[in-house]
Amino acid sequence: NAGVTQTPKFQVLKTGQSMTLQCAQDMNHNSMYWYRQDPGMGLRLIYYSASEGTTDKGEVPNGYNVSRLNKREFSLRLESAAPSQTSVYFCASSLAGVSGNTIYFGEGSWLTVV
């Protein structure tokens, strides 16, 4: 039972490069999320997808785009990476929204932009 799987685990980018973080869940969940975690701060929501075919901005969406490819997969794209996007990124999923539902997190993707 893999749960939420993210790739890559580690990535170093140069400023201006683009990349996509991949996420897949095998729990048949409807809702998926992308968070970033920075030192001294709580996790912050970048984008979420309440259900297949929908995506919405979270607290810190600037510089990112997302695609809900199908029910299982939710990718996060950095079009032109900036040093401020150096962070740990977590994909998460829940059965339906956050209210009352357990949210399951992936293992994280460590991204460094130089």
Place this chain on the structure above:
Amino acid sequence: KNQVEQSPQSLIILEGKNCTLQCNYTVSPFSNLRWYKQDTGRGPVSLTIMTFSENTKSNGRYTATLDADTKQSSLHITASQLSDSASYICVVTLTGGGNKLTFGTGTQLKVEL
């Protein structure tokens, strides 16, 4: 501003001892409060989730309490083990907030021999 504040920031205890972590929040109105455990280099793992009407919830050696009147929660760890060394994160869900969770910055717990 909706906030979640945790204390202490870090804590060191001896194996076998109990400890209590605190969470104060200003998120309002809220629908539930969660505690997560995050091992170093790993993703957060859910420990408990409580609605505003619940006072306590247990998960093995972890017991969370909630006082919605004072907007305080605590996580009590009994008979600590080395594997309890981790960051413990308090998370509050905003009612009708469009999937809005407010995360605390966590309490870093280290359990030593």
